[in-house]
Amino acid sequence: MMGRNGSIHTIVLVLVMLIGFGAALGWPQYEKHRTIAAAQKALDIGKSLAFAEASYKEHYKAYTPDFELLDADLPCPVERAEGKIEMVCSDYTFSLAEGNLVRVAHKNYPKWFDINIDQGSIDCSHEEGSLVGQHICDRVNLSNSKN
Incomplete structure (x- = not known):
């Protein structure tokens, strides 16, 4: 009876180690994919804002720092603090x-996209x-292409 119990524990231990090893290898790849997907989404939102700013300028002859004035659906809230919008x-x-x-601009990493509205160019x-x-x-x- 004792030998059988020991082999079940060994099998469970091996399975736990395999799952842990797989997670240790897969988690960084998952995080990279998630970071890239978030960056692409943020860039697409930025392109939409640039397009809305260009439309706003056609009508009002100037850009606005207040995205709430744009004719666009904003996915996140606009905050005003210390003279910044x-x-x-x-x-x-x-x-x-x-x-x-x-x-x-990314909140945690020193990285940003600049979308030049006048030139239609993007700098990462x-x-x-x-x-x-x-x-x-x-x-x-x-x-x-999405602009």
């Missing part, structure tokens, strides 16, 4: 920078040496 989502903040740039920037920032910039689709 930002739309704040879970991982990213959105703001109008330098008059004609929609800035999409990150702090030098930031592997996460470089990885995100390398993986997201920077094309303007």
Whole structure:
């Protein structure tokens, strides 16, 4: 009876170790995928804001830092603090920078997208040496096809 109990414990231990090993290998890949998906979503929101800003400028002859004035569905709340107006989502903040740039900044990583409304260009920037920032910039689709 004792030998049988020991072998069941051994099998359970091996299964737990295999599951743990699989999770240890799979979790970083899952986090990378999740980070890239969030960046792509944030970039798409930024493109929509840039398009709405361009439409706003056609009508009012100027851009607005207050995204609530745009004719767009905002996925996150707009916050006003310390003279800044930002739309704040879970991982990213959105703001109008330098008059004609929609800035999409990550909250935790030194990384951002600048969408130049006038030129229709997108710049993905990150702090030098930031592997996460470089990885995100390398993986997201920077094309303007959704604008």
